[in-house]
Amino acid sequence: MSKLTPKFVKETSAPGTYQDGRGLFLKVTAGGTKSWVFRYSFQGDRRDMGQGSFPAVSLRDARLEADKARLELARGTDPLARRHQLRHEAQAKRRKGTTFKTEAELFLRTHAPSWSPRHAVQWRNSLGTHVYPRIGELPVAQVDTDQVLDVLAPIWSTTPVTATRVRNRIELILDAAKARQLRTGENPARWRGHLDKLLPRHKRSTLPFPALPAEQVPALLHRLDRMPGPAARACELLILTATRSGEVCGARWEEFDLAARIWTIPAHRMKAKRAHRVPLTEAMLEVLEQVQGNHQDFVFLNARRTGPLPGNALRRVLDAAGAENCVPHGFRSTFRTWAAEQTNHPREVCEMALAHTLESKVEAAYNRGDLLDKRRGLMEEWSAFLGTFEREVVFKALSVSEPAGGE
Known part of the structure; x- marks a missing residue:
């Protein structure tokens, strides 16, 4: 005969085991959790079969579940083994149906x-x-x-x-x-x-980024300066700063300290996931001045004025300027080649200007600065070089090899 009542099950809180009869009991833990257990014997072994937790499973529902288990026992079936079998079959069915x-x-x-x-x-x-x-x-x-x-x-x-x-x-x-x-x-x-x-190993190779020789870039910058629109301004800033397309196109005004002449690109927008400071030269500030006031957040707006400029806009503006044989990323190669061949700046200064990591892990561990002041001198020289426009040229790209997949 059943001994528990709905009121008792609801109100009791003392830890212990409370029998309802015929193997069903309520177990209350020290933390106040209440759960139903059906205890039975099958082929000489004692088994405890969980019936759920109260109040999700009421006293009435627990008794019904216990009755189902007793019926399985009467048929000579272990109800706990039967439950495991059904779960396994349901899981197999789910595996079969999931594409x-x-x-x-x-x-x-x-x-x-x-x-x-x-x-x-x-x-x-x-x-x-x-x-x-x-x-x-x-x-x-x-x-x-x-x-x-x-x-x-x-x-x-x-x-x-x-x-x-x-x-x-x-x-x-x-x-x-x-x-x-x-x-x-x-x-x-x-x-x-x-x-x-089963598959051949890929050979490590380099992919060429078509890039203009440095001598042709001043003429291109002069031509871009005469073109209207945010894409032309973004392309100018990309060339002047030697940054990546995504870093320029996604630039936000909050990243710029115009008084200190520093553009701080946050880590989440950098390829290496480390913040990068770019020293701003007078030429860069002139470009930024032309787009100030267009939007409170984004420096370079898309055509619908709903968000940042898409990266492919830079490629289109280069085509329009007659430099269809080079790509935006190639200007980083142009800058690095110019810095190596026409300046005396140390290698680490040139590499940090491109936000590249130092090859030596030991060197990187000890050299934790970003050489901002030294890089400012390098970028001033680059801006001065780009201002030496003399005549229009026919742009002809060079293939500058860089590691496949990026920098």
Whole structure:
């Protein structure tokens, strides 16, 4: 006969075990947590089967669940083993029904908030172009080596950088699926000890960034100065500061101390994730003065005046200026070559002007300054050089090699 009442279950708080009869009891912990347990014997072994916590499971519901377990016992079935079996079957059904694309989209929703917008777009584009068309609708549990190779083979030799990134992204997604118990076994996208035996290793190579020789840049800057619009001003500032496209296009007024003549680019906008100070010269200040007042936040506005200038706007303005054979990033190479060949500034000053890290870890550990004053002298010389416009030229780019994938 049942002994507990709804009122007692609700009001009791003393730690202990309270029997309801026929194996069902309420367990109250010292912390006040209440839970239901059904105790029974099966083939000589005592088992405790949880029935849920109060108040989520009421006394009535706990008794009904206990009755179901007693019925299983009467049929010769272990109710706890039956519960585990049902859970396993449900999990298997879930594994079978979850597609690679579903798991990939969950991975993106989870991790994209910690990435830069550009990195998130690159992820989505590469998956949408190369992965989803081939394995997107396959159950994530069934993706195997042959299917991973089916994705990678068409791009492995033609676009090696993209192929390497796609392989890594597939591996991360499948690792996440395994962590969520949607997969078992080894990761078919793993490189070391697996795909490295099935695909040729990519050769380390350099990619050329088309860049103008330094002697042609003053004429280009003169031509840009006569062009209207924020893209032309942004391109001028990019050349004068030798910074990256994203750093210029995403510049905010709050980053500039015009009185101290310093532009501080925050760490989250830098490739190396370290804040970078740029000494501002008179020529740079003149460019900034031309766009002051256009927007309270962004220095260079997009065409709709809703946000920062897109990076491809710089390439378009270079084409319009007749420098279609070079790219914005190439001006960093131009600056570095000019600094090495036409100035006496130390190598570390030139490298820090480009926000490059020192090659020696020991040197970097001891040299923690940013050499701002010395870099100011270098940038003043660069600005003076760029002001030496004499005549119009036909721009002809040089291929300046830099490491593939960036600086």
